[in-house]
Amino acid sequence: TEWHDAWTTFASMEKAWAYRQDQLPSTHPIVAPINDLDDVQVNFDGITYAKGGSVLKQLAAWVGLDEFLAGVSAYFKKHAFSNTELADLLAELEAASGRDLQAWSKLWLETAGVNTLRPLIETDASGIITSFVIEQTAPAEYPTLRPHRLAVGLYDLAQSPGGGQELRRTATVELDVAGAETEVSDLVGTKRPALILVNDRDLAYAKIRLDQESWQVALAHLSQVGDTLTRALIWGAAWDATRDGEFPASRFVELILANVAVEDQSTTLRTVLGQLLTAARTFVAPQHRVQTLRAIGDRMWELANSSLAGSDQQLQFVKTFAAVASTDAHVQSLRALFDGDASLPGLEIDTDLRWEILDGLVLNAAAGEPQIAATLAADDTASGRQAAARARATIPQAAAKVATFKAIVGDADAPNAIIRHTAAGLVHVNDPALLDGIVDAYYDSVTRIWNERSFHIADELLEGLFPFTVANQAQLDAAGAWLRSHPDEPKALRRYVLEQQSSTERALRAQAVDAAATKN
Structure with missing residues (x-):
């Protein structure tokens, strides 16, 4: 096949999704019990898709690739134009390989969790x-x-x-x-x-x-x-150890900044840079957050200037730089790109990238409504209106954040895309304190969102509006209080809050480990 990096992409993206989903309190077996429509909607997730694909790959390794292909071929021939069950496939794989798959199937398909x-x-x-x-x-x-x-x-x-x-x-x-x-x-x-x-x-x-x-x-x-x-597996091992509190988040940041320059596999690079931002904003000890963001911004700008002109690496480094910009020097570089006073060899600042650069300026209060309106006037398209919604929600004012939250929750006519982009801008902050006012508003709105919106709109709101960067004890207490006071809410709704509670607990553990490791 010409797709030599397909398994690298799978390891970097799909399996990372599966591992995260499988460690949430809402995890479930691949063969999940479906009791009602809510179960159908919430259980088609990273377990069903990403873990399911991963276990299928493991099954091929367990029986042997040649035996797997022979068994699958026999299965299709034997059951052509017929309905089948899992047992029919396993029987052919057993015949081809000599492996007993009954116990294997129970352990892998009917139990939850990751080893x-x-x-x-x-x-x-x-x-x-x-x-x-x-x-x-x-x-x-x-x-x-x-x-x-x-x-x-x-x-x-x-x-x-x-x-x-x-x-x-x-x-x-x-x-x-x-x-x-x-x-x-x-x-x-x-x-x-x-x-x-x-x-x-x-x-x-x-x-x-x-x-x-x-x-x-x-x-x-x-x-x-x-x-x-191999690189993807080592990156993934470091990320898992960071999430599990075995590897200090500050060292994870250092690992990426020291080695990411050579990562030329696009999906792995995108995944690693996303993990870098998550680590910096939620796993690094709060007292180190400002200097960590500064170091990331400095390094991303350096890499954007030194990477191959016109490459995907260069583009991703610029995007990450815009997302993490936090100092006056960062703002000056972004403004020069936005105004056309500076350029990087080979970098085309198209409409989408221009919006992302503007987001970085808005994030630092270096641009606001006039620049957003002017950029929208030049790009009055569906994607332009979505980008403008994101930029407006990024404005770093606590009162504006609360007003934006209430407006999007109360707008029953807002389409999915506008909700998604507004939520992305709302939680995009360098200072998590800007979102303190969102915490209570979020839990006050959870039941209303679930009762008044369709499942998919509710999913966008409940996932997207959660202020995940406010990873502190107050956030954890608010989640616990809601769960205790709403024991009879639908299981599917409680799942969202349980997952947010679990994510906050994990972030607090990681912060404690990082603080201990970096203590002077």
Whole structure:
């Protein structure tokens, strides 16, 4: 196939979505119970789609790719023009592979949650591996340990064709992992490589951790990993560890700023830059937020100037710079681009990018209604009106934020796109205190939104208007108070608030870890 990076895209985007969804209190098995229409609407999510696709990939690895293709072929031939059930497919895969899939199916399709796989490695004084065990854990709420077919990749530094160094795969060991601990006997007695990657090639659906030595190598040499999927897996491991409070968010930011210049896989780059902004605004300790945003803005502008002219990298760095701009120097650079007084080689400032640059100016109170109105007059289209709604909602005034919130909640005729863009601007702040007034308004409006709007409009409002950057104790208390005082609300509605509560708890844990790690 010509789509050489398809699995990299899948790992960076779909699997990241699945892992996040699978760690929310609303997680459910892939085969989810559907009791009413609300279940239909809310359960077609990252579990059904992204985890479902991931587990299908794992199934192919579990039975063997050739056996999988043979079984699927036999299934289609046997049941052509007929209705089937899951058991019909599993029967053909069992016949082709000799694997028992009944227990596999129950563990993977009928239980919720995601496992974590961690290498436990011991070496002697000469660097020879004396013990190698893969530890599997599960969250207490969903304690299922599952069977995995995966590869362990061994990487060492070697000279690249260009004369520099490259972190290159030197060997792979493929094996079944099951239970709490699995010994990797094939690696005992071998020389320890620079980096060891559990779930190399991304066959398994599981969060992965790196051992301490591999972390240090990854931090220093991630930019020297040539394989796009390997990079995506290491980026993902760092992100998962950050979200789980095992890796300080400030170090995650440093990892990205030091290595992202070489990330040329567009989907991975977009995902990593989005995670960078989330980490900076919600996971970094509040006392470090201002300096973190400044450092990100400085680095994004530097990368925008040094990246290949006209490349997607350059465009994404400029977009991220506009989204995170926070200093006078950042504003001056944005204004020069907006006014046409400066340019970057190869960068075309089209209408969409011009709106995003304007957003960055509005974010810093360096532009307002006159500039928004003038830009809209030059782009009076459906997309222009959506961008104008986003820019107006970005205006950094606490009273304006509350007024915008009330207006969009009360406008029964607002279309989805306007709601989505207004919500994006509303929560786009450098100072979370601007959204303090939204917290109570949000929980006061939850039931009204659910009762008065269609499911899809309610979903846009409840997801989009949640002030996620206000990740503090007051936000957590407000969610808990609503849940206690509304025990009889529909399960589908309570799901939204439970997810927001869980996200806030996770952010507070990450902030505490970051504060402890960066304490002077």
